[in-house]
Amino acid sequence: MTARYRQQLFTPAVKSVQETAGSRRAYARTEDVPADADRLGGPEAAFIAARDSFYMATISASGWPYLQHRGGPRGFVKVLSERRLGFADYRGNLQYVSVGNLADDARAAFFFMDYANRARLKLLGRVRSVDLTADDELRASLSDDGYGAVVERGLVVDIDAFDWNCPQHIVERFTIEEITPAIDQLKGRIAELEGELAALRGKVA
Ligand SMILES: Cc1cc2nc3c(=O)[nH]c(=O)nc-3n(C[C@H](O)[C@H](O)[C@H](O)COP(=O)(O)O)c2cc1C
Known part of the structure; x- marks a missing residue:
């Protein structure tokens, strides 16, 4: 977490809750150092x-x-x-x-x-x-x-x-764009296996 971020959001009320919860000391270290954006x-x-x-x-x-x-x-x-x-x-x-x-x-x-x-x-x-x-x-x-x-x-x-x-x-969670390559790979594999199955059925018949 940047010092700037703490300075913008750690208001007195936030600090007070941190104090009660015991996290104040850990967060206080870099807070008072002036920070640019x-x-x-x-x-x-x-x-x-x-x-x-x-x-x-x-x-x-x-x-x-x-x-x-x-x-x-x-x-x-x-x-x-x-x-x-x-x-x-x-x-x-x-x-x-x-x-x-x-x-x-x-x-x-x-x-x-x-x-x-x-x-x-x-x-x-x-x-x-x-x-x-x-x-x-x-x-x-x-x-x-x-x-x-x-x-x-x-x-x-x-x-x-x-x-x-x-x-x-x-x-x-995955978008359709993110999941499509994995689905395409599975479709390819299914097509391969269907081909092999059809060939085997042909041999048995
Ligand atoms: C025809 C149309 C209707 C929409 N209706 C809603 C709606 O009822 N509620 C909503 O949150 N966003 C709706 N949206 C999406 C918002 O218009 C879009 O998020 C917009 O940026 C909202 O900006 P604002 O909430 O800052 O005014 C709609 C978009 C369109 C094109």
């Missing part, structure tokens, strides 16, 4: 670039957290630099709760899951909405040719902090 390393960049979805929590002016799913082709979240992500925001149900919340408060939490490998990455950042019709370079960076969605805007995330979680309690 985190920079993505190779593992984080590769992990994000391999995702086909994530969850994004924004803050409503009513005080409620708001969680929404975003999905797209694998790699639709682009790592623009060590400190910046971007993705195309597709047209949906026209409620605009997330982008409306972000207009009030740019802070958002992101949750990237890799169910197949039982890994998860949490990230905090400030998000700005960009009109891609006025920014050819960013539109090219965030576009995925051939993906059937209407892109309404670009969302650019200035990363503040991130943290990896342990794999505990993550049940493995």
